Amino acid sequence: MIRSFLKPFLLLVLLATSVSIHAQSTSGQISGHVVDPSGANIVGATVQLLNAQTGEVREAKTAESGDFVFPGVQPGQFKVRIALIGFKAYEKENLNLSANERLSAGNITLAVGAQSETVEVQADRTPVQTESGERSALLDSKELSTLMTAGRDVTALLRVLPGVVKDGGGASQLGTQSAGTINGVRGDYNSLSVDGTTGNTRGGPNLDTPMNYDAIGEVKVLLGNYQAEYGQAAGSVVQIVTKSGSKNFHGSAYYYNRNEAFNANDYFNKNKTYVQRPISRYNTIGYNVGGPFFIPGLLNERKDKIFFFFSQEIWPTKKPGTLRQFMMPTALERQGDFSQSVDKSGNQVYIKDPTSSSTTCSKTNTSGCFPGNKIPTSRIDPDTQKLMSILPMPNASGTISGGLYNFVNQGVTKNPVNQQVLRVDYNPFTQLHTYFRGTHMTTTNDGPNAAAVNALMQWGVPFFYSTPSRNATLNVTYIPTPTLINELNVGFA
Known part of the structure; x- marks a missing residue:
């Protein structure tokens, strides 16, 4: 009963939407x-x-x-x-x-x-394209499983394809950079899609929601002479196709590690013995599983109708920030004693008493200054004193910096990334094929060197924010007769 109702209902929906929806397809x-x-x-x-x-x-x-x-x-x-x-x-x-x-x-x-x-x-392994005039290049699943980039950025692999010029090694962790210059056209004009759903960041050349290697079945680049449905791209079209489940169960797990123990100090802090080698830890943990979805005696008993594929990748990343210098209050200054404080030229700093009737506080006239350049303890606000305790103590002498700074910091930012990809294929009968693919990724920035922290505050101010990104595709292909095909591709990004 359900099947007899499903056919005419889907045909009605597809015929009603095929005129107004203009989507890409894989x-x-x-x-x-x-x-x-x-x-x-x-x-x-x-x-x-x-x-x-x-x-x-x-x-x-x-x-x-x-x-x-x-x-x-x-x-x-x-x-x-x-x-x-x-x-x-x-x-x-x-x-x-x-x-x-x-x-x-x-x-x-x-x-x-x-x-x-x-x-x-x-069949020939590399057949000649005779049915279409398009020019294209392909990264198949075998190449994706044998080629590697430091951050597992799939767009970094496009450099191995003809006509692609791309600098850099790709994103440092589960992310993407521009697809590069393809056939002389700037990356801003390329179009990227995941299962037919637009994947570009708003007004940018990068993928809005990156995909981990193990969830990708292939990457195809349409270089030129492609069909009219891709007319929104002034450059090339990069199509990412996710993996689907199969009639047999398959799965894998993996772990990759990068650690500061294997690194040397960089050029800027190699001679600074008071700054330790910064923490730089990239750990990649992932797994995937796919196969038929069935319930014995109830659903898909022959294991030929419903298939699933699930992939998860986690990056509990810690990476170093920029080496920065600051001028922090000394132990005496925290107690209100500025008798030893000097400016960057080595001249005495004079502290004006705001309650003094004299408006002058200088080297030649100290009538308006605190006596001995010391603020009485009774005049120091207790809340300010507590706030002062948040600031770190100096770790470098002023003689090393020429009086420009007395504290050096290279903070650590935690950037954990967690991504899940789920795809479900459903083939209820020969003429109908459907699939849904959903991707969810959360990127967290935690630490004083987080991107949103002002550089002047990156001496240890705690900071935390999380950025979610999502991408989903629903595809329905219905072929009622050998000469009629209706395909609906709806995406969210």
Whole structure:
């Protein structure tokens, strides 16, 4: 009952929204041309498209032209199987479809023979693009798992692709920088998307919500001649496609460590024996798990309808701030005794008594100064005295700094990052494929060197703030007939 109601309801929704919604998509298509040994087109052959990862099967017939087309296919690895009475069955494996690709299985010749016999063919690993004029480059899952950057910033890997010029090693921790200059076009004009949802920061070239390596299935860069749906990009289009679950359970866990114990002091504090080597700790902890979602006896018993993939990455990061110098009150000054206080030129500092009738307080006339340059204890406000205790004691002598500073600080900022990525794919029947992907990330700044703290206050003022970021995509692809396809892609960023 639910299934019979679901089909017309989804068709109505998709037809109603397909006119007004203009979204990007990561789905592609797989096509081919089937002939007999004489070169004549074969009509009515049964063509099956099998998803090697989930086991999902789609079916079509060859047209009068001998062609078959499977539109609205999500990226992945596929196998094509063709069968017709009087001919040997034909199978072509390892058809790797990337985001937004029009992949051709080629011209396929069926050999005469029994249908029980099968001809198996392996697809080319790097097929020539014949179905589209677009120029593109690809980072697949194998390259993503073997290449590494210090901060696991996926945009930093784009430098290995043709036409990409990018400086720097990427973000220091789970984050992104600009995709770089691609084909001579500035990074500000590139478009970045995650599962078809715009990912650029508002008015900027970076990803608003970065993705950890282990949640990404592939990264595709459309360099030129791409379709009209990407017309908002003056430069290139960077498409990030997340991983999905499969018919078998898979998972992994990992840990990476960077520590100041392996570092040398930098140039600015290498000769300052009173400043210790700053804490610099980047710990990356992560895991992921994916597979079929089922409830024995109740839901998805055959494990071929609902799949999930979950990834979490945590960075309990501590990193050094900028080396800064300050002038702090000395032990005597905290007690109101300024008899030993001098300015940066070495001249005596004179403290004016605000209750004195004299307005003059200088080296030549001390009538308006506190006697002996000492403020009586009774004149010091107790609240101010307590506030003074927050300020650190000097740790450098004025002779070293020439009287410019007496306290040196290189504070530590805690920047823990926590990201979760969840994707659920649901294929209730052959004509309908849906998936939802949600990403949530929290970045915390805790410490005196947090970005929002004024440089003049970075001597130890406690500070804390947290920044959440979210990105989500809902995709529904419905194919009611071989010649009609409706795809809805809704995103939030």
